[in-house]
Amino acid sequence: MSHFKSNNSNIPSSSVVNISSAARNGARYDIIVIGAGGVGSAAAYHCARDGKRVLLLEQFTVGHKQGSSHGGSRIIRYTHDKIEHADQMPATFDLWFELERESGAKLLTMTGGLYLAPEGEPWLTSAVEILHDLNFPYRVLAGEEFQSAYPQFNVPDNWIGVEQEQSGILAASRCVAVMVSQAVKYGATVRELSPVAGITPQTDGIVVRMESGETFSADRVIICAGPWANRFLSKLIDFSVPLRVTQQQVAYFPVKEVNDFAVGRFPLFIVTHDPVFYGFPIHERSGTIKIALENNGEVFVNPDDPREVKQELLQELCEVVGHYMRGVETTPVHVEPCLYTETPTRDFVIDRHPDYPQMVFAAGFSGRGFKHTIAVGRLLADLAQSDAGDYASPFWRESYRINRFVPVAAQ
Numbered sequence: 001m002s003h004f005k006s007n008n009s010n011i012p013s014s015s016v017v018n019i020s021s022a023a024r025n026g027a028r029y030d031i032i033v034i035g036a037g038g039v040g041s042a043a044a045y046h047c048a049r050d051g052k053r054v055l056l057l058e059q060f061t062v063g064h065k066q067g068s069s070h071g072g073s074r075i076i077r078y079t080h081d082k083i084e085h086a087d088q089m090p091a092t093f094d095l096w097f098e099l100e101r102e103s104g105a106k107l108l109t110m111t112g113g114l115y116l117a118p119e120g121e122p123w124l125t126s127a128v129e130i131l132h133d134l135n136f137p138y139r140v141l142a143g144e145e146f147q148s149a150y151p152q153f154n155v156p157d158n159w160i161g162v163e164q165e166q167s168g169i170l171a172a173s174r175c176v177a178v179m180v181s182q183a184v185k186y187g188a189t190v191r192e193l194s195p196v197a198g199i200t201p202q203t204d205g206i207v208v209r210m211e212s213g214e215t216f217s218a219d220r221v222i223i224c225a226g227p228w229a230n231r232f233l234s235k236l237i238d239f240s241v242p243l244r245v246t247q248q249q250v251a252y253f254p255v256k257e258v259n260d261f262a263v264g265r266f267p268l269f270i271v272t273h274d275p276v277f278y279g280f281p282i283h284e285r286s287g288t289i290k291i292a293l294e295n296n297g298e299v300f301v302n303p304d305d306p307r308e309v310k311q312e313l314l315q316e317l318c319e320v321v322g323h324y325m326r327g328v329e330t331t332p333v334h335v336e337p338c339l340y341t342e343t344p345t346r347d348f349v350i351d352r353h354p355d356y357p358q359m360v361f362a363a364g365f366s367g368r369g370f371k372h373t374i375a376v377g378r379l380l381a382d383l384a385q386s387d388a389g390d391y392a393s394p395f396w397r398e399s400y401r402i403n404r405f406v407p408v409a410a411q
Contacts, residue, residue, distance in 0.1 A: 023189050025214040029055045031384055032208050032218040034196055034232075036062050037069035038172065038370050039362050040224035041179035042377020043384075045099075047222075048186035050381060055216055056188055057208070059195035059228075062180050063173050066303070067226040068339050068366045069373075071172045071250075072284040075268055076371035077113050078136050078166040081126040084397045085372075086134060091394065092375040093166065096175075099374065105178045106171075111281055112267040113167025116153065119160050123272040128162055139163040152260055154326050159273075167268055169283055172370055179374070199223070199236065201356040220384040222360045227303035227341045229349075229363035236359065239406050241349060243364055246340045247301050249313045251332035252288040253321055260327055261289050275320050288333055291325075293317040294367065307337045340366035348372075350379060350400040357388035361402060 029052075033044045036058035044056040060066055076093070080086040093108075100107050117124040119142065131138045141149055141161045150161060184190060198209040199221060206221040223232050227245045234240075255261045263281045266289075270278040279291035295313055314335060322330040343349060343364045353359035360383045362376060369376075375395045382393035 023055055023191050023216065025216075027055075027216055028205075029053045029189075029216065029218040031055075031220045031222060032057065032206070032216060033222045033224065034199075034208070035059075035224035035226055035228075036176070036180060036190070036192075037067050037224065037226050038176055038373035039069075039226075039365060039376050039380070040222070041069075041176045041183065042373045043222050043224060043362070043380040044183040044188050044190075044377075045179040045186075045374075046377045046381035047384065048183040048188040050385065051186075052385070054183060054188035055218070056180065056183060056190045057194045057196060057210075058190070058192050061192045062190065063177055065307070068341065069172055069176050069226070069370065071336065071338070072174075073280050073290060074170045074172045074370040075113075075270070075278065075280075075368075076108065076168050076170050077164065077268075077270075079113060079115055079127050079131065079138075079162070079164045079270075081123045081130070083130050083133070084399060086127075086130045086136075088375060088395060089166070092372060095374040095378065096170070099175075099178065099182070103178045103182055105174060107175050107178060108168050108170055109263065109283070110165075110168040111263050112163060112165045114150065114267045114269040115162040115164065116155065116159060116269060116271045117273040118156070118158050121273050124160070124162060127272075131162075131164065137165060152266060152326055152328070153269075154324055163267070169268060169280060170370060175370075175373070179377070196232075199232065199359070201353075201358060206356075206358050220358050220360065222362065222380050222384055224362045224380070226363075226366075227339050229341065229361070233361065233363070236353065236356075237402070241363070241402065241405050242344055243341055243349070244300050244344070245303055246295065246299060246342075247307075247310060247313075248292060248295060248338050248340055248367075249310060249317055250290060250292040250336045250338055251314065251317055252285050252290050252334040253325075253332050254288050254329040255282070256327045256329070258282065258287055271324065275316075277317070277320055277324075285334065289328065291317065291321055291328075293320055301339070303339060309335050309337055342366055347399045348376070349402055350376060350383075351402040352383055352388060354403055354406075360384050 048054045195211045197211045200207045205219045266281040277293040349363045379395035
């Protein structure tokens, strides 16, 4: 049996957002945030909480499903294969817990996590070493012990499972809604259906021009445009930032025995061996578990294209479920296409503009980024409120620098 305890409750995937659209043409703010997804909403929340006059601009509506920050479940975990991510997770969890206390909203369900792969698989081997080095609790299960604890998986005898209790589910849409509502509570102004046409740096700040013809100015601007990030970066930076947008399939599969996949009995899981896939206990849809397969990322998409299920990717996912899972039907009852926006190394891009430090960028989070959004928002608020060259924020990491993409000949 699993040793994880649950604090599960029925968490809807979204909640009401109390926002204000009062933003006078020509008005000036301390900070303008572009994009109200997970990262942008977190940045606006932290900046407003710091007492700054904030304008948050969203091209669609808050909670829209066109990007990567919607839905009822995202994984949050201590377990990482890079120490620069693992070592900030306790502080990141603390920020989520603080937001829950402050808002009174339930955002995080602790489920425990199970990480599976053949013994010696590089990602999981590194992750276990980091858990050990950071003194995070974990337990390694192998052979009959693993099979007895988790009969829901059909894997070879040489596979191991690593249990790590600091793992859970974030209600993504609700997190975004709450961060926006809290930003408004602290005085932020939010404009929905407000696409940005251009950004112009000035000697005393920044001017943001809207497609409506309106303009707003600020001391600083934070650009969190998700899959549309390169439409800004390509116009503002004189070197290419290799952000690629791919479509993934997420599906909800019926289970034969509900108790076998309930929170408290069945943890969230990640298979770190190819084919890489991950899933959740029963959480959003009664009698079903959510499972997704990470595709190879070789087919790039236009974020403005309609969200259509790609049958070849869905078929591959169904075959993986049939091969590796027991007690799970292989025909899903619901499928949701979603977008990933990543760099080739999957490292985030978070930095000031090389020439105009009043512009701050954040991009490349999809696939594993939502868990970090509240901490990234804190980092962006720190970067926007400090001088050029100041990277003292505890959430800063050197791998985020945008100048890593400058061609060698130009350095």
